Amino acid sequence: MEEVIKIEGGHRLHGTVRISGSKNSTVALIPACVLGNAPITIYGVPNISDVKSLMELLRELNVYVEQIDEETLYIDPTKMNNIPMVSNAVSKLRASYYFMGALLGKFGHAEIKMPGGCYLGPRPIDLHLKGFEALGASITYENGCYILHADELIGNRIFLDISSVGATINIMMAAVYAKGRTVIENAAREPEIIDIATLLNKMGAKIHGMGTSTLVIDGVGELKTSGCNHEIIPDRIEAATYIIMAAAMADDMIIENVIPQHLEAILMKLEEIGINMKVGPDFVEIFGRNQELKPTEILTKPYPGFATDAQQPFTALLTQAAGQSVVTETIYTERFKHCYELNKMGADIDVRTPSGFVNGKTKLSGTSVVATDLRCGAALVVAGLMAEGITEIHDVYHIDRGYDNLDNKLRSLGAVFWREKVE
Ligand SMILES: CC(=O)N[C@H]1[C@@H](OP(=O)(O)OP(=O)(O)OC[C@H]2O[C@@H](n3ccc(=O)[nH]c3=O)[C@H](O)[C@@H]2O)O[C@H](CO)[C@@H](O)[C@@H]1O
Numbered sequence: 001m002e003e004v005i006k007i008e009g010g011h012r013l014h015g016t017v018r019i020s021g022s023k024n025s026t027v028a029l030i031p032a033c034v035l036g037n038a039p040i041t042i043y044g045v046p047n048i049s050d051v052k053s054l055m056e057l058l059r060e061l062n063v064y065v066e067q068i069d070e071e072t073l074y075i076d077p078t079k080m081n082n083i084p085m086v087s088n089a090v091s092k093l094r095a096s097y098y099f100m101g102a103l104l105g106k107f108g109h110a111e112i113k114m115p116g117g118c119y120l121g122p123r124p125i126d127l128h129l130k131g132f133e134a135l136g137a138s139i140t141y142e143n144g145c146y147i148l149h150a151d152e153l154i155g156n157r158i159f160l161d162i163s164s165v166g167a168t169i170n171i172m173m174a175a176v177y178a179k180g181r182t183v184i185e186n187a188a189r190e191p192e193i194i195d196i197a198t199l200l201n202k203m204g205a206k207i208h209g210m211g212t213s214t215l216v217i218d219g220v221g222e223l224k225t226s227g228c229n230h231e232i233i234p235d236r237i238e239a240a241t242y243i244i245m246a247a248a249m250a251d252d253m254i255i256e257n258v259i260p261q262h263l264e265a266i267l268m269k270l271e272e273i274g275i276n277m278k279v280g281p282d283f284v285e286i287f288g289r290n291q292e293l294k295p296t297e298i299l300t301k302p303y304p305g306f307a308t309d310a311q312q313p314f315t316a317l318l319t320q321a322a323g324q325s326v327v328t329e330t331i332y333t334e335r336f337k338h339c340y341e342l343n344k345m346g347a348d349i350d351v352r353t354p355s356g357f358v359n360g361k362t363k364l365s366g367t368s369v370v371a372t373d374l375r376c377g378a379a380l381v382v383a384g385l386m387a388e389g390i391t392e393i394h395d396v397y398h399i400d401r402g403y404d405n406l407d408n409k410l411r412s413l414g415a416v417f418w419r420e421k422v423e
């Protein structure tokens with residue numbers, strides 16, 4: 001039996017939705033907690049399967065982890081063991097690779113198998129490995145497992161060929177204890193990186209320049225032995241998804257607990273296609289539209305550009321714009337599987353990698369579709385809300401990796417949304 005999501009489309013949305021803590025921050029903050037030797041309390045933890053997988057991994061390392069309440073995790077690494085990380089949980093998510101940087105930094109040794117995460121085309125980790133090598137680590141790959149070792153890590157100047165989020169965070173974690181100064185040039189500038197560096201600094205690390213493309217880490221001999229607390233930033237991709245849903249189906253809807261500055265590229269695109277909105281200090285209110293949506297061009301870029309993770313749900317909305325929109329992927333040139341699923345629902349999207357040509361406006365009809373990856377799932381939920389009839393979404397475990405409490409949030413907004421077991 002498989003659990004599927006079912007959506008009866010055509011119901012208008014209204015009300016207020018509260019955005020949860022950022023998935024991409026949380027999944028790096030949790031591994032970051034093991035770098036020190038003091039307990040850490042993290043607030044605003046989203047209830048998503050990636051967090052469950054990371055809790056499983058922490059327990060395998062004998063790190064004490066307790067869920068204090070729905071959104072709060074207490075993590076105490078004082079009794080942790082550095083054992084090879086080869087369990088199934090490693091391949092359930094992308095972010096398990098952050099244990100490479102954390103364990104190498106703390107113990108000078110890490111053994112871990114290849115991470116999982118959404119397949120969006122090839123996702124190499126060569127830049128992470130080159131960064132570790134530049135700090136003095138030796139790396140071998142045996143029986144599907146990376147073995148990283150360093151008797152001593154020494155700070156170095158590292159230039160990232162691509163401003164990779166994962167490589168920036170991983171190298172930053174490994175460099176926390178490295179002797180001397182590490183400088184990461186062409187570092188990624190995503191808000192989640194600032195969030196991780198902020199926690200690491202509370203723990204006693206010396207990191208400067210976060211949010212810029214030059215990240216400086218001055219190695220410290222030890223981190224603080226007193227614990228600390230950290231509140232995770234709101235999830236800008238979850239926020240973008242609900243804002244897009246509102247643009248698609250709401251006459252008036254408030255998306256709260258957001259940092260609007262993190263959403264600028266997306267909000268400006270929505271305004272450009274004809275969505276009316278009010279942006280407050282920590283909320284976005286969408287008033288729908290009083291005219292046909294206009295087509296547009298989207299080019300995904302590293303932050304502060306248009307986020308690739310928001311591209312897929314935005315593409316679903318563009319099926320309703322009158323005319324041809326062009327969506328070009330510069331991060332993951334193969335991130336277009338959602339287009340084939342949307343076409344099953346009646347969309348007309350011609351994929352010619354690295355672009356999707358979205359010919360609108362098309363009527364969408366509910367049918368059986370597959371969430372081939374997390375944000376494909378988000379795109380199908382957006383489409384399902386707009387479609388006539390019932391949409392049945394398969395492989396929903398992808399969606400559950402990244403959307404906290406999706407069912408209740410959507411139902412409280414007026415969506416007709418449920419799960420069912422099917423053969
Ligand atoms: C857990 C997490 O935070 N995931 C996010 C993170 O993924 P992730 O950190 O994996 O993405 P990266 O920023 O590293 O990837 C950016 C690009 O660099 C390439 N690359 C990356 C590393 C490397 O060693 N070699 C290499 O070639 C990738 O294939 C991709 O084309 O950023 C992506 C881009 O914003 C988002 O889609 C993901 O949601």
Ligand SMILES: C=C(OP(=O)(O)O)C(=O)O
Binds near residue numbers: 118120
């Ligand atoms: C691609 C994503 O996540 P991950 O890197 O965890 O696979 C995503 O959040 O859209």
